Amino acid sequence: MAEKEARGSTKLALKAGAWYVISTFLVKSLSFITTPIFSRLMDKTSYGEFSNYASWQTTLLVLTGAELYNTVNRAYYDHKEDFDKYVSSVSIAAIGFTALVYLVFLFGGDWIYNIVSIPREFVHMMFFTLTFQSCKQIYLARERTLYRYKSVAAISVFNALVPTLISVVMVVLAEQSLRLPARIYGFYGPSTAVGILCGAVLLYRGRGFKVKHCTYAFKLSLPLLVHYLTAYMLTSTNVIVTKNVLGADTAALVSITTSATTVLTLLLQSISGAVTTWLMDCLEQKKYKTARKGLFFYVAGISALSLALIFVSPEIILVLGGSKYAAATELMPGLILAAMIQAVTTVFTIILTYEKRVIATAWCTAVVAIMSIAAKVYLLPVYGVNSLAWINAIAFAVLFVCGYFLVKRTGESASVVNLKGFVACVALVLGVALAAGLLYQNTLVRWGIIAVAGIATLTGAYIKRDLILGLLKKRKKAK
Numbered sequence: 001m002a003e004k005e006a007r008g009s010t011k012l013a014l015k016a017g018a019w020y021v022i023s024t025f026l027v028k029s030l031s032f033i034t035t036p037i038f039s040r041l042m043d044k045t046s047y048g049e050f051s052n053y054a055s056w057q058t059t060l061l062v063l064t065g066a067e068l069y070n071t072v073n074r075a076y077y078d079h080k081e082d083f084d085k086y087v088s089s090v091s092i093a094a095i096g097f098t099a100l101v102y103l104v105f106l107f108g109g110d111w112i113y114n115i116v117s118i119p120r121e122f123v124h125m126m127f128f129t130l131t132f133q134s135c136k137q138i139y140l141a142r143e144r145t146l147y148r149y150k151s152v153a154a155i156s157v158f159n160a161l162v163p164t165l166i167s168v169v170m171v172v173l174a175e176q177s178l179r180l181p182a183r184i185y186g187f188y189g190p191s192t193a194v195g196i197l198c199g200a201v202l203l204y205r206g207r208g209f210k211v212k213h214c215t216y217a218f219k220l221s222l223p224l225l226v227h228y229l230t231a232y233m234l235t236s237t238n239v240i241v242t243k244n245v246l247g248a249d250t251a252a253l254v255s256i257t258t259s260a261t262t263v264l265t266l267l268l269q270s271i272s273g274a275v276t277t278w279l280m281d282c283l284e285q286k287k288y289k290t291a292r293k294g295l296f297f298y299v300a301g302i303s304a305l306s307l308a309l310i311f312v313s314p315e316i317i318l319v320l321g322g323s324k325y326a327a328a329t330e331l332m333p334g335l336i337l338a339a340m341i342q343a344v345t346t347v348f349t350i351i352l353t354y355e356k357r358v359i360a361t362a363w364c365t366a367v368v369a370i371m372s373i374a375a376k377v378y379l380l381p382v383y384g385v386n387s388l389a390w391i392n393a394i395a396f397a398v399l400f401v402c403g404y405f406l407v408k409r410t411g412e413s414a415s416v417v418n419l420k421g422f423v424a425c426v427a428l429v430l431g432v433a434l435a436a437g438l439l440y441q442n443t444l445v446r447w448g449i450i451a452v453a454g455i456a457t458l459t460g461a462y463i464k465r466d467l468i469l470g471l472l473k474k475r476k477k478a479k
Helices: 010-041 044-064 068-078 083-107 110-116 120-145 149-173 176-206 211-246 248-284 288-311 313-321 323-354 359-383 387-408 412-416 419-441 443-463 465-478
Strands: none
Touching: 010 044, 010 149, 010 248, 010 313, 044 083, 044 120, 044 176, 044 211, 044 248, 068 083, 068 120, 068 211, 068 248, 068 323, 083 120, 083 176, 083 211, 110 120, 120 149, 120 176, 120 248, 149 176, 211 248, 211 323, 211 359, 211 387, 248 288, 248 313, 248 323, 248 412, 288 313, 288 323, 288 412, 288 419, 288 443, 313 323, 313 419, 323 359, 323 387, 323 412, 323 419, 359 387, 387 412, 387 419, 419 443
């Protein structure tokens, strides 16, 4: 593969990261545009039902895909000679694993449907989509590993744009009683078509299947499956548990905050897509100082983004759901803090994945997730929905501590972690999150702080204008 920049270079990682961030921003801006449409067109019950469906869709994707796509980055270093055949093998394995889970649903009995609370008519569509979503994940993982960031950006934007527009049209045209199936089929149908295309391309390129590839993949992916599934359950169960404990109307409040924080979460995931390959390249090439410096700027950047979202949370909720969802604002600071800590903890997971030492972190995540879900079930009826956010934040804080101590055992790789810097960033966001309630009661003060921060940012950019212009000119010449 011809590359202008060497693998592991900060310049290449920044370029890839810029494409990921831009494409994700364009994709998730659709959520801001369409969420107010759906929240107004659909009644609270239907909106809550769709949120429950979407939560299970994402949760089951972690299970049915067996996290095989997360082995692609690491496999690149061990299977360079037959990389495409490896990707083809894990694609076939993911399809087969999805089929097995589907059979469990078909023959498992009513108890499964009682747990997921999804009508049977939608379950078949769900598994059809899941089959090819795994292929899409693997395809995008392959492209990110090879730094083909433009194709990742193009597919991500197309995959979000077309299904979103179709689902909006179908919901607008449907009667109120049919708007739930209109949104489900309108969005997930076109999205599945993209996954089918990705799967076809992967199988054509690899043209084969090797058991040794699957053995390699599952040894690494099964612990990752436990880790990511239980980590996802920490947040995905927000809507699911709330619906079962406090009802669909309260779940609708949580789903609005989920839409808002998902923008942050997916934006951070898109950045980590570039960080993952870059960090593994640095570890492979033993560029520990470069990685340490880059990771601190990554954490500082996501902290600044988190702070910005906390400050404008009331306006975000107003735009997304209107005044009837105003109570959801109180959930935002804690959920944003949880998403921020989760993103920092992802750094530890990347390092442990490279070192192929993910079993311990999987156990830690599973225990914390189970305790978190139990806490939600027992505490929500007592302390109300506002306790939900802080349960998540505490859970991810525990995982942060566990992840750090596991990384410390890896030896040289642990040197890339600037613990004091990471903790300082988390502490700053925590302090603002705790004070957010007072800030939301004093709009003038809140917007005064936002104005001062904006002026300081512009002033800093002006002072460093020569440096910024120099970097832009270098980039232009490189093109």
